[in-house]
Amino acid sequence: MGERSASADRRRAVAAVACAALAIAACTATSPPPLPPRRVDFPAQAPPPGGVAPVLPRPADLPAAAEAPDRDERYTGWTLAADAVSIVPLVEWTAHPKQVYLAAPALLLVPTIHAAYGELRSAGISLAMRAGMVGLTYLGYRWAHHQCNSPSGSQEQSCLPIGPIFLIDIAVVIPVVIDSSFLARRRRPATEWDRLPTLSAAISRDGRGLLTLSARF
Amino acid sequence: MRALALAAIVGCTACAPEVWLAPDLRQANARVAHQTASAEVLLTWADLDQPYDVLADLEVVMRQRGGFGREPTRGKVEAVLREQAGRLGAHAVILISFGQPGSSWWSYNELRAHGRAIRFR
Numbered sequence: 549m550g551e552r553s554a555s556a557d558r559r560r561a562v563a564a565v566a567c568a569a570l571a572i573a574a575c576t577a578t579s580p581p582p583l584p585p586r587r588v589d590f591p592a593q594a595p596p597p598g599g600v601a602p603v604l605p606r607p608a609d610l611p612a613a614a615e616a617p618d619r620d621e622r623y624t625g626w627t628l629a630a631d632a633v634s635i636v637p638l639v640e641w642t643a644h645p646k647q648v649y650l651a652a653p654a655l656l657l658v659p660t661i662h663a664a665y666g667e668l669r670s671a672g673i674s675l676a677m678r679a680g681m682v683g684l685t686y687l688g689y690r691w692a693h694h695q696c697n698s699p700s701g702s703q704e705q706s707c708l709p710i711g712p713i714f715l716i717d718i719a720v721v722i723p724v725v726i727d728s729s730f731l732a733r734r735r736r737p738a739t740e741w742d743r744l745p746t747l748s749a750a751i752s753r754d755g756r757g758l759l760t761l762s763a764r765f
Numbered sequence: 766m767r768a769l770a771l772a773a774i775v776g777c778t779a780c781a782p783e784v785w786l787a788p789d790l791r792q793a794n795a796r797v798a799h800q801t802a803s804a805e806v807l808l809t810w811a812d813l814d815q816p817y818d819v820l821a822d823l824e825v826v827m828r829q830r831g832g833f834g835r836e837p838t839r840g841k842v843e844a845v846l847r848e849q850a851g852r853l854g855a856h857a858v859i860l861i862s863f864g865q866p867g868s869s870w871w872s873y874n875e876l877r878a879h880g881r882a883i884r885f886r
Contacts, residue, residue, distance in 0.1 A: 586794060614796060614853055747797045
């Protein structure tokens with residue numbers, strides 16, 4: 549019996565590894581080739597005989613001040629780590645539903661991470677999802693309790709409540725996936741942009757810069 | 766439950782692709798004071814011989830949301846490059862190149878591109 553279960557475990561492990569390998573191999577999107585280093589030498593442009601050198605069209609300057617480019621960042625690792633930590637007390641809570649504090653990490657930890665990264669909207673969505681998760685987990689517990697203690701099921705030695713387990717599984721996985729894949733990201737201006745020297749806002753067509761004074765408040 | 770699933774499917778057909786921005790300023794040598802009209806920003810895959818300053822290397826990754834969201838296209842990626850370049854005050858985005866569209870860890874339909882935002886001297 550033990551040998552059979554060990555070989556089944558091994559088969560499942562091999563299947564899991566094969567699935568992970570397939571998932572990695574399925575990443576078919578490629579990055580474009582890297583950009584070359586900044587060009588510093590430009591050929592001296594002699595005006596064509598009897599004419600004016602062609603000038604490429606330049607977009608008009610707008611009155612709005614230029615802004616640093618936005619950069620997206622993920623903090624998926626932190627939310628997944630928080631979920632890994634909080635799932636243990638949540639499972640424990642299903643066995644002791646009166647100890648409400650055991651559900652608190654699953655409810656609050658990830659929204660707190662979103663809030664710490666300044667993503668209050670994500671924190672709100674995550675909190676709502678996790679409230680649903682805790683509620684469904686409790687419902688799953690009640691369902692399992694009812695299933696295993698009902699007159700039809702109570703006589704059996706071991707009770708495996710498939711339906712409630714599936715419900716709890718779905719209730720836990722959906723917020724974890726949405727949090728880690730969609731919500732655990734933020735967009736911030738690139739900070740190193742402020743350290744670049746500012747070019748003159750008005751540069752003459754012949755390439756000569758005009759002296760300007762600029763200040764930052 | 767069926768209504769919820771249907772709403773999710775219908776809702777996602779209207780989902781615009783997710784845009785991921787990853788600018789690189791290591792090659793940049795200057796910034797400017799004012800934005801430019803992004804619709805007029807020149808886009809080209811080639812380098813230009815006219816002297817210029819580099820404002821940023823812009824990278825855009827566009828991903829389809831879910832199974833029914835709108836697909837990322839070159840036109841949409843170019844629109845994002847133009848918008849980002851305009852906010853920087855660029856005159857053009859040069860050396861634009863695209864990766865092969867395909868699946869990734871984050872989406873089954875992803876398109877990556879980058880280009881160099883420049884300002885003519």
